[in-house]
Amino acid sequence: MESTGLDDVDREVVRELQADGRLQYETLAQRVGLSRPAVRARVQRLLDSGALRVVAIVHPAVQGVTASGHVSIDVRGEAEPVARAVAALPQAPFVTLAAGRRPVVAELRAADFPALTEVLDRVRALPGVEGVQAQVYTRVIKDPYLMPAAPADGSLDEVDRHLLDILQLDGRLPFADLAERVGLSPGATRARTLRLMDSGVARVVALVRPEVLGLGFLCGFAVRLEGAAAGAAERIASWPQVSYLSACVGSADLVGTVTAESLGAVRRTLEAVRACPGVRSVESWLHLELVKERYDLGRKVQHTATPGRH
Structure with missing residues (x-):
């Protein structure tokens, strides 16, 4: 795992900003035991280094997104050019290079299921793509960025959307x-921003490279369940090492992510998933490189992508 050069105070600053990305410097300083100028300098250093980005993640419904899914991609030749091409799609907020049966993994989002099908067809047509396996999400069970149900689209005016x-x-x-x-x-402006946050329209969070917190190993997994398997998904989602979990239709019933401090911790979590009552089989892959993680798919940025969870 690559060294981040961060001390315990840096990591505590990051954890606080993960919970509330707009936390005031005075409050942040009190919580970590530093002066306001010192904590501000630390935050700026983290931002400048690229270890930390603080952004608003808008509820998908507000962005007109009602369909999403996980895709794993077979390639001909090198995988990185394929991953970069997928990352260039505005409908792909998350793309990684992975070790496993398929070397490129991504999340796709679209307005509806016909639009999601069109995006999948675009991925299949990219140079170097040999095949695509897709699981369409039916329910997000655990997501650190997910907010409660957002208000109807018509409740936001132009100023809200500009904010x-x-x-x-x-x-x-x-x-x-x-x-x-x-x-x-x-x-x-403050009143409008707080209303948007409090109502669940958006949440300001710190996007952090996992190794910053000593969690430099990310492993995706896909689960097949036996029968109804009541409670299996919720049981798996309750484990702290499982950072993301969705129910889906396709070749798997659940797709998730393990975020851990070591390969041993990843292995133990996967073994726990395999041993969970109701689990029939588990397929896993290790994320080697985060190519893209960007969720600003709103009106003014939806046609751009910046190369950099499943």
Whole structure:
């Protein structure tokens, strides 16, 4: 695992920002036991290094996204060019190079199931793609970025959407700067932003490379269940090493991610999944390189992609 050069205070700062990306420097300083200037300098260093990004993640329903799924891709020749081509698709917020049966893994999101089918066809047509295996999500069981059900699309006005577009790029932008960009007073801007956060429309979080927290091993897994297997999904999702889990249709019933500090911890978690009552079989793959993790698929950024969970 690559050394991050971070100390325990850095890691505590990151954990606090994962819970609330807009946490004020005064509050953050009190929680980690530093002065405000010292904690601000640490946050800026983390941001400048690329170890940390603080962004708003908007509820998919607000973005008009109602269909999503996991894809694993067979390739002819080198896998990296295929992964980069998939990452260039605005409908692909998450792409990795993986060790396993299929070397490229991605998440796809689209407005509806016909649109998701079109994106899958685009992936199949990319140069170097030999085949695509897809699992369509039917229910997200555990997701650190998932907010409660969002209000109807019509409840947001143009100013709300402008705020969301800005916060998706910089979740810690001060209210005064936000106000200048959207043409409101700082007080009105603050009230709107807090309403969007409190209602579940969006959540400002720290996106962190796992090795920053000493969790440098990510492993995806796909589970086949026996019968109804009541409670198996919830039991697996309750384990802290399982950072993501979705129910799906396709070649698997569940798709998830293990995030752990060592290969031994990954192995033990996978063994626990295999031993879970109701589990028939488990397939796994190790994520080698995060090519893309970017969820700003809103109106003003949905046609761009920046190469960098399943």
